[in-house]
Amino acid sequence: MNHPKGSAAYAESVMETVISRNPQEGEFIQAVREVVDSVSIVIDKHPELVRGRILERLVEPERQIMFRVPWTDDKGAVQVNRGFRVQFNSAIGPYKGGLRFHPSVYLGIIKFLGFEQIFKNALTTTPIGGGKGGSDFDPKGKSDAEVMRFCQSFMSELFRHLGPDVDVPAGDIGVGDREIGYLFGQYKKLTNTFSGVLTGKGADWGGSLVRTEATGYGLVYFVSHFLAERGMSWEGLKVVVSGSGNVAIHAAEKAQQLGAKVVALSDSNGYVLDEEGIKLDTVKRLKEVQRKRIKEYAAQHSSAVYDETRGGIWTVPCDVALPCATQNEIDEAAARTLLKNGCKAVGEGANMPSTPEAIAVFLDGGVSFGPAKAANAGGVAVSALEMTQNSMRLNWTFEEVDSRLQGIMKSIYDQCVSVADECGRPGNLVIGANVAGFMKVANAMMAQGVV
Numbered sequence: 122m123n124h125p126k127g128s129a130a131y132a133e134s135v136m137e138t139v140i141s142r143n144p145q146e147g148e149f150i151q152a153v154r155e156v157v158d159s160v161s162i163v164i165d166k167h168p169e170l171v172r173g174r175i176l177e178r179l180v181e182p183e184r185q186i187m188f189r190v191p192w193t194d195d196k197g198a199v200q201v202n203r204g205f206r207v208q209f210n211s212a213i214g215p216y217k218g219g220l221r222f223h224p225s226v227y228l229g230i231i232k233f234l235g236f237e238q239i240f241k242n243a244l245t246t247t248p249i250g251g252g253k254g255g256s257d258f259d260p261k262g263k264s265d266a267e268v269m270r271f272c273q274s275f276m277s278e279l280f281r282h283l284g285p286d287v288d289v290p291a292g293d294i295g296v297g298d299r300e301i302g303y304l305f306g307q308y309k310k311l312t313n314t315f316s317g318v319l320t321g322k323g324a325d326w327g328g329s330l331v332r333t334e335a336t337g338y339g340l341v342y343f344v345s346h347f348l349a350e351r352g353m354s355w356e357g358l359k360v361v362v363s364g365s366g367n368v369a370i371h372a373a374e375k376a377q378q379l380g381a382k383v384v385a386l387s388d389s390n391g392y393v394l395d396e397e398g399i400k401l402d403t404v405k406r407l408k409e410v411q412r413k414r415i416k417e418y419a420a421q422h423s424s425a426v427y428d429e430t431r432g433g434i435w436t437v438p439c440d441v442a443l444p445c446a447t448q449n450e451i452d453e454a455a456a457r458t459l460l461k462n463g464c465k466a467v468g469e470g471a472n473m474p475s476t477p478e479a480i481a482v483f484l485d486g487g488v489s490f491g492p493a494k495a496a497n498a499g500g501v502a503v504s505a506l507e508m509t510q511n512s513m514r515l516n517w518t519f520e521e522v523d524s525r526l527q528g529i530m531k532s533i534y535d536q537c538v539s540v541a542d543e544c545g546r547p548g549n550l551v552i553g554a555n556v557a558g559f560m561k562v563a564n565a566m567m568a569q570g571v572v
């Protein structure tokens with residue numbers, strides 16, 4: 122450590138630069154602050170990382186690409202969206218991370234997601250760097266043909282920045298099987314190559330079994346470890362899951378398979394509460410096939426009620442809460458309500474779903490807390506296994522991939538626990554995840570010189 126006033130002042134000086142260089146990117150600043158605060162606990166022991174200005178280098182993306190995405194809607198009108206790919210860090214492997222299509226997307230969202238991805242990917246034990254991309258395009262209410270034309274236009278620019286050893290995108294909010302298919306088709310046509318340049322592909326054309334389920338299943342595997350720590354299992358627990366997309370559905374599915382009762386799911390309009398237990402067949406049909414709203418669930422099950430109160434899902438009493446929708450969906454007040462109602466464990470399926478104030482409520486209140494970078498890493502971990510299978514040109518069975526996923530989630534949990542202990546903060550998996558991910562990337566950056 123060579124900052125004259127010590128590690129806290131060093132962390133503050135890094136943050137000052139981040140804030141002045143990235144004004145108005147609140148989500149990015151929030152994500153960086155959490156990591157910088159965690160790392161400041163260990164930075165005293167690593168003067169070489171301070172001299173190498175590793176933190177200052179880490180917060181600056183290696184490359185940021187922004188591009189125009191023009192497309193024609195079904196009425197023949199020309200539409201223009203904005204596309205992004207932030208190639209954040211390639212110290213331990215090719216850039217890897219999803220694409221988000223949602224009207225709220227702007228550079229600050231993609232940078233927060235790309236920054237988180239660096240450390241998450243490092244925790245997976247697989248060799249992948251961090252990146253993220255997306256667009257402010259809203260797939261809701263668009264026809265399949267419109268989504269296809271949009272994806273083709275998006276890929277017409279993005280393809281020149283990708284490659285199986287360069288940058289490998291996947292899905293995120295608003296990007297699922299359908300979008301990955303159209304994006305892959307256009308990449309293949311433009312480059313005349315069939316390569317593992319995207320993950321989340323269909324199982325018959327280069328995809329990996331378990332990738333669809335991986336984030337939600339991985340989340341539940343992760344939470345199982347800290348439930349066990351408290352002498353608990355999923356059997357009979359009451360679980361609330363926010364969202365009703367890919368991550369939410371598969372988290373709910375695995376929790377149910379392990380004996381839990383999932384009573385609530387949501388979307389951006391409201392939530393459904395079914396005290397008899399959510400019937401996932403209905404949810405899958407509504408969301409995956411018919412692309413309808415979660416409200417429809419209550420119309421089809423008399424045991425369910427629908428409520429549009431903002432954040433209302435967090436007032437439902439539960440043993441375990443799994444936020445699987447979006448960033449900052451649990452604020453301090455919601456966290457206090459969960460705690461008051463007896464919630465014992467929170468596992469983050471979404472990226473950064475809890476505000477810093479909410480996390481403090483959980484940690485201070487003795488709630489077992491699994492931070493996103495660790496708890497939702499199962500998706501990108503199986504993406505890395507898809508890359509492995511593509512390189513080997515063979516496919517593993519469902520059981521093989523699922524057992525590797527379970528092993529990876531256990532290893533992530535163990536890393537977080539042991540690094541939290543080493544940092545003198547036993548049980549604080551936020552610090553454990555941030556410091557473990559940071560040290561792996563920092564050491565790789567030091568080894569590779571000033572690049």
Ligand code: NDP
Pocket residue numbers: 223225292293294295296297336364365366367368369387388389390445446447448470471472497498500501
């Ligand atoms: P989907 O698009 O499949 O589902 C998103 C769900 O979240 C929908 O129910 C959606 O509701 C809801 N949602 C999205 N934006 C908002 C918002 N601004 N306010 C309230 N609700 C919202 O996405 P995924 O399930 O893939 O992603 C969910 C979360 O998990 C995201 O944070 C993502 O970054 C994270 N994640 C995803 C991974 C993956 O493999 N897919 C891996 C790791 C993390 P509505 O339909 O109304 O928009």
Ligand code: 2IT
Pocket residue numbers: 217218219220238241289290291292293320472497498500501502504
């Ligand atoms: O946030 C995430 O980890 C993802 N959306 C998955 C990224 C990936 O490359 O599979």
